[in-house]
Every structure is written in structure tokens, then in C-alpha cells.
Amino acid sequence: xxxxxxxxxxxxxxxxxxxxxxxxxxxxxxxxxxxxxxxxxxxxxxxxxxxxxxxxxxxxxxxxxxxxxxxxxxxxxxxxxxxxxxxxxxxxxxxxxxxxxxxxxxxxxxxxxxxxxxxxxxxxxxxxxxxxxxxxxxxxxxxxxxxxxxxxxxxxxxxxxxxxxxxxxxxxxxxxxxxxxxxxxxxxxxxxxxxxxxxxxxxxxxxxxxxxxxxxxxxxxxxxxxxxxxxxxxxxxxxxxxxxxxxxxxxxxxxxxxxxxxxxxxxxxxxxxxxxxxxxxxxxxxxxxxxxxxxxxxxxxxxxxxxxxxxxxxxxxxxxxxxxxxxxxx
Amino acid sequence: xxxxxxxxxxxxxxxxxxxxxxxxxxxxxxxxxxxxxxxxxxxxxxxxxxxxxxxxxxxxxxxxxxxxxxxxxxxxxxxxxxxxxxxxxxxxxxxxxxxxxxxxxxxxxxxxxxxxxxxxxxxxxxxxxxxxxxxxxxxxxxxxxxxxxxxxxxxxxxxxxxxxxxxxxxxxxxxxxxxxxxxxxxxxxxxxxxxxxxxxxxxxxxxxxxxxxxxxxxxxxxxxxxxxxxxxxxxxxxxxxxxxxxxxxxxxxxxxxxxxxxxxxxxxxxxxxxxxxxxxxxxxxxxxxxxxxxxxxxxxxxxxxxxxxxxxxxxxxxxxxxxxxxxxxx
DNA sequence: CTCAGTTGAGAAATCGTTTTCCCGCAAGTT
DNA sequence: AACTTGCGGGAAAACGATTTCTCAACTGAG
Numbered sequence: 001x002x003x004x005x006x007x008x009x010x011x012x013x014x015x016x017x018x019x020x021x022x023x024x025x026x027x028x029x030x031x032x033x034x035x036x037x038x039x040x041x042x043x044x045x046x047x048x049x050x051x052x053x054x055x056x057x058x059x060x061x062x063x064x065x066x067x068x069x070x071x072x073x074x075x076x077x078x079x080x081x082x083x084x085x086x087x088x089x090x091x092x093x094x095x096x097x098x099x100x101x102x103x104x105x106x107x108x109x110x111x112x113x114x115x116x117x118x119x120x121x122x123x124x125x126x127x128x129x130x131x132x133x134x135x136x137x138x139x140x141x142x143x144x145x146x147x148x149x150x151x152x153x154x155x156x157x158x159x160x161x162x163x164x165x166x167x168x169x170x171x172x173x174x175x176x177x178x179x180x181x182x183x184x185x186x187x188x189x190x191x192x193x194x195x196x197x198x199x200x201x202x203x204x205x206x207x208x209x210x211x212x213x214x215x216x217x218x219x220x221x222x223x224x225x226x227x228x229x230x231x232x233x234x235x236x237x238x239x240x241x242x243x244x245x246x247x248x249x250x251x252x253x254x255x256x257x258x259x260x261x262x263x264x265x266x267x268x269x270x271x272x273x274x275x276x277x278x279x280x281x282x283x284x285x286x287x288x289x290x291x292x293x294x295x296x297x298x299x300x301x302x303x304x305x306x307x308x309x310x311x312x313x314x315x316x317x318x319x320x321x322x323x324x325x326x327x328x329x330x
Numbered sequence: 331x332x333x334x335x336x337x338x339x340x341x342x343x344x345x346x347x348x349x350x351x352x353x354x355x356x357x358x359x360x361x362x363x364x365x366x367x368x369x370x371x372x373x374x375x376x377x378x379x380x381x382x383x384x385x386x387x388x389x390x391x392x393x394x395x396x397x398x399x400x401x402x403x404x405x406x407x408x409x410x411x412x413x414x415x416x417x418x419x420x421x422x423x424x425x426x427x428x429x430x431x432x433x434x435x436x437x438x439x440x441x442x443x444x445x446x447x448x449x450x451x452x453x454x455x456x457x458x459x460x461x462x463x464x465x466x467x468x469x470x471x472x473x474x475x476x477x478x479x480x481x482x483x484x485x486x487x488x489x490x491x492x493x494x495x496x497x498x499x500x501x502x503x504x505x506x507x508x509x510x511x512x513x514x515x516x517x518x519x520x521x522x523x524x525x526x527x528x529x530x531x532x533x534x535x536x537x538x539x540x541x542x543x544x545x546x547x548x549x550x551x552x553x554x555x556x557x558x559x560x561x562x563x564x565x566x567x568x569x570x571x572x573x574x575x576x577x578x579x580x581x582x583x584x585x586x587x588x589x590x591x592x593x594x595x596x597x598x599x600x601x602x603x604x605x606x607x608x609x610x611x612x613x614x615x616x617x618x619x620x621x622x623x624x625x626x627x628x629x630x631x632x633x634x635x636x637x638x639x640x641x642x643x644x645x646x647x648x649x650x651x652x653x654x655x656x657x658x659x660x
Numbered sequence: 661c662t663c664a665g666t667t668g669a670g671a672a673a674t675c676g677t678t679t680t681c682c683c684g685c686a687a688g689t690t
Numbered sequence: 691a692a693c694t695t696g697c698g699g700g701a702a703a704a705c706g707a708t709t710t711c712t713c714a715a716c717t718g719a720g
Contacts, residue, residue, distance in 0.1 A: 001466055003676060014700045019678060027698060044465065049443030050383045051676035054705050059380070061444070069405050069412075079399055082426055091440050094424035096412055110421050113379030114391070135374065136331055220605055249605040256609065275550055275579045276606035279586065333706060344670045349708060357668060381706035384675050 002043040011039035022047070053115060060090050062302060063111045065104060065121040068218070069096040071246060073272050073291050074122065077143060080295020081120055088303050090117065097124055099187075099218070105129040112136055118302040123147050125186055139305035141298045145188040146315070153301040154315040155294050159189050159271075162287045162320035163196025164203075166269040167241055169285075169322060171204045173329045175239030175267040179212035179230055181223060181251060182243040190215070193243045193271065212237050216247065223250030231258055231266075238266055245272035245286075252280060262327035269328050271320075282326025289320045332373040341369035352377070383445060390420050392632060393441045395434060395451040398548070399426040401576060403602050403621050404452065407473060410625020411450055418633050420447065427454055429517075429548070435459040442466055448632040453477050455516055469635035471628045475518040476645070483631040484645040485624050489519050489601075492617045492650035493526025494533075496599040497571055499615075499652060501534045503659045505569030505597040509542035509560055511553060511581060512573040520545070523573045523601065542567050546577065553580030561588055561596075568596055575602035575616075582610060592657035599658050601650075612656025619650045 008015045013036060020028045021036035028036075039045075053059040062085050066074040082092045093116065097104040101124050111119060112132055118139040123130065127149040133140050134150060142154040163180075170178050180197040183190030194213065201207075214230050216222035223242070227250060230237060242248045248270035255262065262268045263282045270277075273288040297316055338345045343366060350358045351366035358366075369375075383389040392415050396404040412422045423446065427434040431454050438459055441449060448469040453460065457479045463470050464480060472484045493510075500508050510527040513520030524543065531537075544560050546552035553572070557580060560567060572578045578600035585592065592598045593612045600607075603618040627646055 005676080015677080016679080016701080017699055020699080023678090029698065032699085044462075046439070046442055046462075048384075048445065048676050049440075050380055050389070050445050051705090052443075052678075053380045054378075054384050054707090055676080055678045057705070069409055070402065072400065072402075075399050075405060078424075079426065082399075091423070091425070091437070091444075093421070094408075095421070096409065107421070109376070110379075112376055113382075114389075114421075115378065115380050132374075132376075246605070249609060252609045274606070275576070276604070276610070279579060279582045279606070279610050281611045335706080345707080346671080346709080347669055350669085353708090359668065362669085378706050381675090382708075384677090385706080385708045387675070 001048070002040075002045040003048070004045070007036065007040045007043055007045050010043060011036045057115075058117055059115050061093055061114070061116045062090050062299070063093045063095060063107075063116045063119045065095045065097050065107055065119065067097050067099045067122050067124055068246075069094070071218070071244070072274060073245065073289065074144075076291035077122075077295040077298075080292040080297075081299045082295075084296045084299035084303070088299075090303070099124050101125055101129050108132055112138070117306050120298045120302055121147075139302055141302045141305075143294055143298045151313045153298075153305065153313050155298045155301065156315065156317045157289045157294065157320050158317050159192040159320070160196035160199065162271070162289075162322070163193040163241060164200040165196075165322050166285075166287050167197045167200030168204065169324065170239040170241070170267045170269060170328060171200065171206065173239075173267055177209070177212060177235065177237045178206070178239035178241065178267070179214070179237030180241045180243075181214050181216065181226055181230065181247055182241075183218045183247075184215060187218070190218070190243055193241070197241050216250075218244055218246060220246050220250040220253070223247035224254045225250075227251040227254035228258065231255070231260060240266055240268050242268065242270040245270060245274045245277075248272075248274075248284065248286075252284075264330055267328045267330075269322070273323060278325065280327075285325045285328035286323050287320045288323050290318050293318060331378070332370075332375045333378070334375070337366065337370045337373055337375045340373060341366045387445075388447055389445050391423055391444070391446045392420050392629070393423045393425060393437075393446045393449045395425045395427050395437055395449065397427050397429045397452050397454055398576075399424070401548070401574070402604060403575065403619065406621035407452075407625040407628075410622040410627075411629045412625075414626045414629035414633070418629075420633070429454050431455055431459050438462055442468070447636050450628045450632055451477075469632055471632045471635075473624055473628045481643045483628075483635065483643050485628045485631070486645065486647045487619045487624065487650050488647050489522040489650070490526035490529065492601070492619075492652070493523040493571060494530040495526075495652050496615075496617050497527045497530035498534065499654065500569040500571070500597045500599060500658060501530065501536065503569075503597055507539070507542060507565065507567045508536070508569035508571065508597075509544070509567030510571045510573075511544050511546065511556055511560065511577060512571075513548045513577075514545060517548070520548070520573055523571070527571050546580075548574055548576060550576050550580040550583070553577035554584045555580075557581040557584035558588065561585070561590060570596055570598050572598065572600040575600060575604045575607075578602075578604075578614065578616075582614075594660055597658045597660075599652070603653060608655065610657075615655045615658035616653050617650045618653050620648050623648060 004015045008018045021033040085092050095107040120141045122144040127147045140152045182194045214226040216226040269285045271287045273286045277284040334345045338348045351363040415422045425437040450471045452474040457477045470482045512524045544556040546556040599615045601617045603616045607614040
């Protein structure tokens, strides 16, 4: 790999001039600059980003820590982040914390060592693992879930309201015993969606039966078990709010095994729209979250911070949208 | 951020000793080492990875360039790569080339600048955009698709055989006019799957009607259009091989709009298993590819190269598996 | 008691840029 | 003619670690 010295030698100038010429500094004579450029080209010179980062004390890399790479909601966020970062000249490192605080901590360590310019994170739980970023002054933007202790820019979706709307919709469709299948205790979106569900039942003057609520990992298998369990109780629910799309597949699997039909037997609404939601029979009513937009907004906020924006942290709350399809009416 | 100098100052030693102590070099006195460690801890010292990389002339970062972040097949690969890299102390940068050679080229540039230790790539087309990696001596492993011109480690799935098996299965189920919906010309997997389809028809002594083959982007919308088109011709197919899961959703959408039922009206087999494949009615017969394993194998090959393995490049071909469900029989 | 051999640790070079500082030269001013 | 100004570009410092030299001190053998 050709270094700057070699380019300088070939062009008969100092490395300082090479640096200036290649970075388009106007104080360098056009002829000289051309000579430098052609020398660089001839040698196939490519600046060493590591050396540059060391000197500049910053890198053109953003990090995105998500809790599940295989969840389409998060990959859609990733795409939003990437597109925005890309067009600002930044690249994106994607890290998969797998909902594990230990992994999150490890990644934070790596990211600090690599001196990334900023971090977007969907926090696993408490802010503990992220402290070091704050200590270091690295800008952080939280997405999907707030970061309780720390003050930082945050991009959320109003899950609680959305869950409320969805539950109210189910009640309005005549479903009597509406249940809720949500994520683990402590995962903010899981708690939030449960809260919205309860808000709706309270508003509808319905008894919020504790035995109609189940919690599981945000994954297919656990959700399937919990759903089967829920449908097996003495007075099973005839309506169900499911907290994300991977859990929805688990729920549908359980229902199919039990011979329950969505809509007719159980009114069903799930968070997150998926390409397959219209393919199942009946099509699935969903709460569609603007995932891509979450990504772009988060990236914009982060880039602003990196650019020196020192205003008070902002929290942006986007709205989810109830998309009514066949699974939520008889 | 505390630097090594500060740690050295606090411990009353030189930076050289700090470096040695922290890297576990046995030539440093245990007491001293302990003193250094406690000084480092007290200052919250964290080595500067950029400086380290500059000096060591290598980084502990692998890159993975995939052609579609939102395709579950590729995210499953990503997970395999990540898990393997992680446990070897490497982190992974995920880049999304979006099937665009230009984007691929840009990423290669960034990765060279950042001096990543190695690259795993699902190449978009010709090897052109990847040349610079070779020039630089960066180890490369190709996944999913071979890299025609260049010699490098490769992890593939035998798509052609799998397509053949699937098509033969459709023929055996009594479907007469079997079509194929595949990806763009030049994308190796698309061509390969088409070739396998043709192999099967030839072996079954069937006429391989050119008008039963359609090509589209590996995406939902294009596939939907092509499928609708295909079902609209004078003598439409009664069987169809679809080249990936995003195209399968498009196909199913088109079929549902046309009132066609899988299995009964059209025998259907698609590449890639998805969590929703069992939820549609009838459940979708698929060719399941070992995506996670592709990722782990690729990462292992790459890590071996980084470790100095100089043997001749290997090509590993994994097998896909036909999972017969309801969509491929009457 | 001396000298070779070992061990531990500091000084300084190094990685490849960017950036600061400074100097020489030419043009403009009085 | 002497004196500022301004501009272009070179020399060298800096970034923060690792690693090579190098050397002092100590050990043990003869």
C-alpha cells in the first residue's frame, strides 16, 4: 500500500503539500495539486484511515447497537440509519446485542476503543452498560426505548397510545375477553404496550383480568408456548394484542395447532407490519411502526451532535398506525 | 480519555512498561504489573484502538458486505459471522451493498481505508469492485455466490441441485407446466437456480417452455408483477419455482389477487425458509438454506487466512434441503 | 572476586496522517 | 529603496500505542 511519503517523493513535494493538495486546500498551486493528484493516482494511493483518525481524533464511523438482527423492525431502522449516515460520508458498524447487557457492554468497550464518532442504541435495559460512552463524551442517541437515567436524544414510537388504540379497536369490534402477550418485564416497549392495553380496558370499563396477560421473550418459540398456554385456560381470551411480529408468528402457530381461526375465534392485532401480514388468512391487523424513519431521524440527531450541536437533548416521538385487516373482526 | 502516559505517570513507570504489563508480558515484575493495572483501573484507562491499529498495522475488525440487509437469508448469515468473529475477539462491520456495484465499490474503499483485517462478501456481480482488496492483500471470502475471476475461499449452497430437486418434486406431484421466477441476469444464484430448473425439465423429458420463465429483481414488488404477468398468459403454468423468499411473498400476493390457490391451482416451491412459511394456507414448500452455517464457515475460513493460512483457496458447498409442505401437492 | 548471562525496565523509533509553525519570495506601499 | 503583506510550501510536532534497542542490576559459575 502506497503511503503519503511515496506520493510526496514522486511528486517532488513534502507530505504536507500532498495532504493539502488531496484535501482540496485552496492555498496550494493548481499545477502542483494536479501533479500531486496524478502521482497519487499512479501509485494507487489510498489514504490510511487509521492514521487519519489518530491524528484527527475522530473517525467517520457511527455505531448502531440493536437488540436483534433478525427482527425486521430493527433491520429497517438499520437501513434508515445507514442511508442517512452514508450520504453524510459516514459508515455504520452494526452490533447485535441480542438483548444481553453483557454483550452490550462488550460492544461499548470495542466502540470506545475504535473511537467511533457516535452511537445509536436500542438499550437492553438499564443504562449501566452505556455509562462509559457518556464518560467519554461520545454522543449517544437512543431508539425504540428510552434510556431512563441518562439525558440524551431519543427517538421513540408512542407504543402506549398505539396499544391503547389497538385494544380499543378490538373492544369496539365486540371482543369481550381481550388478552395481551408482551415481552419481558423491564424491557420498556414491552411494559409500555402492556400499559396501553390496560389504559384501554380501563377506559372501556372492562375488567382487566390478570390471567389474560402473558409475558415471554420477544421471540417466536416463547410466544408460541405462552399463547398456547393462554388459550388453554378455563376462560380463554377471544381477543389478543401481541407485542411484536416475531411473537405474532408464534401466536399464529399456536392458534393453527389449536384450530383457532383469527378474527372469528380470536380477534388479533400485532405490533409491526411484515411483508407476510397480508398473506395469512385472514390477513393480520397490525400496528405499523415507522421503523425506517426512526433510523433516519436518529442518524440526523446523532450527526447534529457530532457536528457540535449543544442544545438540550430532544425526544422525538413518532406515531404508529393501526392497519385494520381481517384478523380483528368477525 | 486517559492515555497510556497518564497511567505510566501514576504508576511511576514508562509507557513501555504499561504496555507490557497490560498485555500480560511475563517479563514484567508481578508487583509492578499489579501497580500498573490498578493505576489503569483508577484512571478508567481504555487503550486507544486506533493508535494500536496504526502501530500494529492491523485491526480486529471484519467486514461483511451483503446485498440486502432486509433479506432474512442475509441477516442469518450475518448472525453466523458475528457469533464466530465475536468469540475470536473480532468485531464485525456490516455493509449493505443493495445489489449495487457502485455502493460495493464505495464500501471497499472505506474498508481499505479503515484497514479491516478481512472481508466477507456476497458479490453483486463481476469481481471488478473487489480488485482493490486483492491488490492490498486483504483476505476475502465470498459467500452465496462465487467470484468468477478471482481465486478465493468461497462458501456456497448448491442452488442448482436444489432447484433441480425442487422442480423434479413438482413434476412428480403431477404438475404439467412448471414455470420459474428467478432473479436478474448476471446474479449468479439467479442463473444457477434457473439452470437447475432446466436440468430437471430436461431429465423429465419435459419441454422447457421459454415463456414460463420470468426474471425480476430479488424483491417483492417486481416479483409480484412478474408473477401476475406469468399467470396471465394464454397457457399459464400450473407449477412454479420461485428463487427467494422476498419473491415468494410477491408471488403469493399476486396469486391471492388472482384467486389462485397454492397447491390446488399452482404447485409452489420457493427458496429460503421463513418463519411465516408455515402460517400461510396452504403452508409453503421451501428449499431451506443453511444460512447461519454459511456465516460461521465463512468467518472460520477468513479467520484462518488472517491467521496466516496460505493453503490454496477452498470452496465449500453446503446442501440445501427441500422441505415439503402443502403448497406443492393437490 | 570477576565475568558471562539473565532479567527487568526505560528511551526512543515507529506506524501514516494532519496541522502548526515558520520562512522565503514576490507584489504592493510610501 | 526600504518595508509591510500575503502567499505558497517545507520542516517538524503531534496523535497514542507497540516494539526494538539498550543498559543497569542482579545471579551464579569458575
